[in-house]
Amino acid sequence: MKIAIPMDENKLESNVSESFGRAAYILIYDQETNESLFFDNESAESRGGAGIKTAQMVIDKGAGILLAQRLGQNAADVLKAAGLKVYKTIDGSAKENLEAFVTGNLTLLDDLHPGYHSHGAGGH
C-alpha cells in the first residue's frame, strides 16, 4: 500500500503540513519497497480548488491511504470517491507519523472543515 502525506519540506524528518491542498510537497511512501518519494504539489499556488487537485494527484500516484492534520470537504469528497482512507496525524515528523500508523496509533480523520475556498465565503 502507498501512503500519502502533505509536507511543507521534502524531508522525512520535517513535520506534516498543516494544509492539504496548499502543501508544497506530497510524500508518497511505498510500504512494499520502503521507498519515499516527494512530489511538488502543483496546486499549492492555484487560484482555487487546490484540495480537489491535490486529491486527484494523490489518487493518480496510487496512494490508498492519506495521513493529514485536516482536510477540506471537497478534497474529502474526491478521496472518498476513490475509496482512500484518511488518518489524522499526531504532532511530529512524517517519519514519526508513518511509524505511528504502522503500529496502529493513528485514528481515522472524521472532522472535516468546510474549506477556505470561494474567496473566504466557505461553506457549501
Next chain:
Amino acid sequence: MNIAVLSGKGGTGKTLISVNLAAAAEAATYVDCDVEEPNGHLYFKPNNVTEKEVAVKIPHVDPALCSGCRQCVDFCKFNALAYIRDNLIIFDEICHSCGGCVMLCPEKALSEKDKVIGKIQKGISDNVEVHTGLLKIGEPSGVPIIKTMLEDQRHRDQDSTQVLADSRHCKCEDPRRRDKDVAQALVDSRHCKRDDSSHHDKKPIQAPKVTLIDCPPGTACMVMESIQDADYCILVAEPTVFGLHNLDLVHQLVTLFNKPFGVVLNKCLGDDHLVDEYCEERSIPILVRLPFDAELGRLNAKADIAVRKSEKYRALFSNLLERVIDEVQHEATAHS
C-alpha cells in the same frame, strides 16, 4: 446618466452617498451592486417588490460519452473537475462558468445546465426605483448578477430615451466621443426653451434620469463590472492614513478605466490634509466633505434616508448631484 459610487474598502459610506443622491434626484434608479451584502434596500424599504432569479451555466457530464481523456480536468484553472475511478466529478460551487471544459470535450460528453446563483429584486420607494442584487452565500462570483442588472438598465435607457440610445450605438471607436454625444444631447434637451419639439432632429428627451450604482467595496472583478457603464465615478474616502491608501487603489482603477471622477470625503473631523495633499497633487476634485456628524449618524443608524428627513442634507446632496451632472457634461464638452 450612470453615476457609480465606489471605495477601496467597506464602511466608507458608498451606500450613504448613493442612497441619498438617488433620493435627492427628481427621479432615479438605485442599483445595489454590492451583491454579497446589499443594504441599500434597508434604507429605501421598497414597495411592490418583484424578484427574478439569476442563473449561470455550469457543466454537466454524460458518463456514457466520457472517455476519460481528462482534458477538462487539466484545463480548469479553478480545479472544479476531478476524474476518479473512471468517473468525472464536477464541483458546482468551484466552477466559474467559463464554459471552457464544454468547448474542449472531444467526446461532447459535457453540456451546460443552469445553476441559480442569486436573484434581483426590484421595488419602488417614492421617487426611486430600487434594484437589489443578492448573491447566494458560497457562490464564487457576483459578476453575472451585476451584469444582468446593468444590462436591464441599459435596455431600459435605450427604450426611454432614443437619442441616448442612438448616440450609444454610435459606431465611433472613441468612447469619449460617444459620451460627448450623449452629454450633448442632454445639454441640448435641458437648455432648450422652445415648447415645440419639431426643431430637434430626433425626438425630444427628458432631463437625464439618474442611475446610482452602489458598487461592492475594493477594486476586484465585481467593481470593474459595476463601473463599466458609468459616466462618472464618485470615490468615497475617509481622511485617514488607511482611507488614503484605499482611495489610491480606487483612483488607480478609475484612471485605468478612463472614467471621469471626483472624491467625496466622509467622516471629516476638520483635518483632511492627507487626502487634500493627495488630491491637490493629482488635480482630483473634492466634491464635498461630509462631517463626522452625530445627526447623520443617528439618521443612518435608524435606517432613515438623511435627504428625506433633513433639509440640511437634502440641500447638501442636491448640490452634490448637480455638481456631478455638471462635471459629466463639462467632461464631455472638454473632450470635444
